[in-house]
Amino acid sequence: MIDFDRIRPDRLPALLRAMPKAELHIHIEGSLEPELIFKLAERNGVKLAYPSVEALRAAYAFTDLQSFLDIYYAGASVLLKEQDFFDMAWAYFEKAAADNVVHAELFFDPQTHTERGVPMGTVIRGLEHACRRAHAEMGISASLILCFLRHLSEDAAMATLEEALPYRQHFIGVGLDSSERGHPPEKFARVFARCRELGLRIVAHAGEEGPPEYIRSALDVLKVERIDHGVRCVEDPALVRRLAAERMPLTVCPLSNVKLCVFKTLADHNLPALLKAGLVATINSDDPAYFGGYMNDNFVQTFAALPQWGAREAWQLAHNSFEASFVPEAAKQAWVRQLDQVFAAAAV
Numbered sequence: 001m002i003d004f005d006r007i008r009p010d011r012l013p014a015l016l017r018a019m020p021k022a023e024l025h026i027h028i029e030g031s032l033e034p035e036l037i038f039k040l041a042e043r044n045g046v047k048l049a050y051p052s053v054e055a056l057r058a059a060y061a062f063t064d065l066q067s068f069l070d071i072y073y074a075g076a077s078v079l080l081k082e083q084d085f086f087d088m089a090w091a092y093f094e095k096a097a098a099d100n101v102v103h104a105e106l107f108f109d110p111q112t113h114t115e116r117g118v119p120m121g122t123v124i125r126g127l128e129h130a131c132r133r134a135h136a137e138m139g140i141s142a143s144l145i146l147c148f149l150r151h152l153s154e155d156a157a158m159a160t161l162e163e164a165l166p167y168r169q170h171f172i173g174v175g176l177d178s179s180e181r182g183h184p185p186e187k188f189a190r191v192f193a194r195c196r197e198l199g200l201r202i203v204a205h206a207g208e209e210g211p212p213e214y215i216r217s218a219l220d221v222l223k224v225e226r227i228d229h230g231v232r233c234v235e236d237p238a239l240v241r242r243l244a245a246e247r248m249p250l251t252v253c254p255l256s257n258v259k260l261c262v263f264k265t266l267a268d269h270n271l272p273a274l275l276k277a278g279l280v281a282t283i284n285s286d287d288p289a290y291f292g293g294y295m296n297d298n299f300v301q302t303f304a305a306l307p308q309w310g311a312r313e314a315w316q317l318a319h320n321s322f323e324a325s326f327v328p329e330a331a332k333q334a335w336v337r338q339l340d341q342v343f344a345a346a347a348v
């Protein structure tokens with residue numbers, strides 16, 4: 001048993017940084033830093049709408065999800081070659097390793113690239129190569145989750161799935177992202193049914209900007225195994241009780257939620273209520289290059305804004321990240337043992 005009360009509050013930031021953790025909600029295209037955007041634009045002869053790194057970064061003032069997505073898709077337009085996808089993912093893994101992320105499940109948006117004429121194989125091979133090398137050289141376990149863009153049609157999602165099937169062994173699951181309002185999960189009922197038949201793991205963004213009903217239809221129609229964001233569940237107490245009873249994880253992204261005006265400040269975030277309700281909530285970075293921070297920034301800044309939180313909540317969130325991950329039970333247990341050791345050593 002870890003004696004959380006013996007962990008001094010002033011040790012908490014260092015502990016948050018040092019503890020092993022899994023990242024389950026990272027759009028790899030959202031890890032593309034302005035410096036790398038400019039480097040790839042030059043390498044590929046792509047013209048950007050901004051004259052400098054500083055000007056691009058200055059445009060990162062978002063009012064809602066759509067205002068971010070417009071800039072995010074423009075940034076991704078510099079990705080053309082397999083090496084570009086590798087370089088982007090490698091840069092993320094360097095940050096993840098520094099943050100003691102031991103496992104990462106990376107979202108990627110193939111339609112953003114295939115619509116521009118980039119072959120599916122180019123996207124998946126580049127990302128998969130980076131995952132393999134991150135495991136070999138950094139000890140990070142990593143897998144890919146293919147996301148369908150919900151502002152496009154279900155037919156387009158189905159065609160994307162078929163195009164990706166030759167690379168089936170390189171991704172573990174599918175997700176649903178992009179503009180949420182007006183694009184409910186049930187729009188993608190058929191394609192997710194096919195994905196389930198194929199044995200893919202199922203997740204979906206729901207309840208970020210969209211209503212709690214979208215969380216319900218993600219559960220009931222798509223049959224998701226995790227909800228990405230899900231913070232609007234609190235508007236429906238019966239739904240919160242169901243999520244807790246089913247141990248349905250929520251991959252919450254605090255800095256993202258503030259940048260996209262879902263919550264005014266980190267102090268206003270409903271994460272404390274989610275944990276109190278017994279939900280398997282996790283902390284993640286979403287699009288770290290755009291929202292001001294990677295995993296440890298999210299952890300340290302969130303805890304700094306929530307004085308009621310201490311070592312117990314830190315341990316719980318890291319534990320939840322392993323519970324919610326799509327890895328075999330033995331791997332989860334090994335990471336939880338590492339987690340317990342780090343906390344036991346701090347409780348002196």
Ligand SMILES: Nc1ncnc2[nH]cnc12
Nearest residue numbers: 027177178179205286287
């Ligand atoms: N936060 C987010 N919500 C929906 N789609 C996204 N694509 C990248 N980031 C996203």
Ligand SMILES: [Zn+2]
Nearest residue numbers: 027177228286
């Ligand atoms: Zn997201």
